[in-house]
Amino acid sequence: MKPFPSRGLYAITQIQGSQTERPSIESLCEAVDAAIRGGAVVIQYRDKNPTDAPFAARELVKTCHQYNIPLIINDDVELAALVNADGVHLGKDDNEIAATRKRLGNAAIIGVSCYNSMERALAAQSLGASYVAFGRFFPSSSKPLAAPADMETLRKAKSVLQIPIVAIGGILPENGGQLLAAGADLLAVIGGVFNQNPELAALAYQPLFKG
Helix, strand or coil: CCCCCCCEEEEECCCCCCHHHCCCHHHHHHHHHHHHHCCEEEEEECCCCCCCHHHHHHHHHHHHHHCCCCEEEECCHHHHHHHCCCEEEECCCCCCHHHHHHHHCCCCEEEEEEECCHHHHHHHHHCCCCEEEECCCCCCCCCCCCCCCCHHHHHHHHHHCCCCEEEECCCCCCCHHHHHHHCCCEEEECHHHHCCCHHHHHHHHHHHHCC
8 A cells, every 4th residue: 555645735626416427537537637637646536426436536536546546436435445456545434443544554655634623633633543534625616515624733733742733625726835834744735636627737736846
């Protein structure tokens, strides 16, 4: 399994719910390949209405591993185990960390959504999470109803956590720098990468991580 990176662009796949708008698995892999060429250091496969998730996930594992990049599965621990993905990202309604660790093994990446909760982040770290994610920080078309998070939460997290901190929610090259300055290690982006040319979009974020 590939390790979770300590800094960089965390790209999350953008898949529309409508069957007529869904990309083919081939085009999905091409988009992910392009995002990695543009500098994404980790990919998350997120699809709320999958039609052939095992095949898609296996193809994405191949695509990511060609570049030595980890693939993380959103929500689905069993899918992660089935396709030998590098880990899973858990939300508030998903499997508990201990059960997930037992299922996927000690080397697996386990990320946890913490929204705006330091209490949840500290608990996740103590239970063995690989990273925590806070957000949303800006208005987001991918998650328009997500509760907002505060910059101050990132500052607090940076002072007490020993695992990587991911920020998510409406992040663009123009606003991502302030999240990194506040304490984020990685910027998680959905539409900002996959709603356009993924390689060029990912490249636009790279100067943020040079400092």
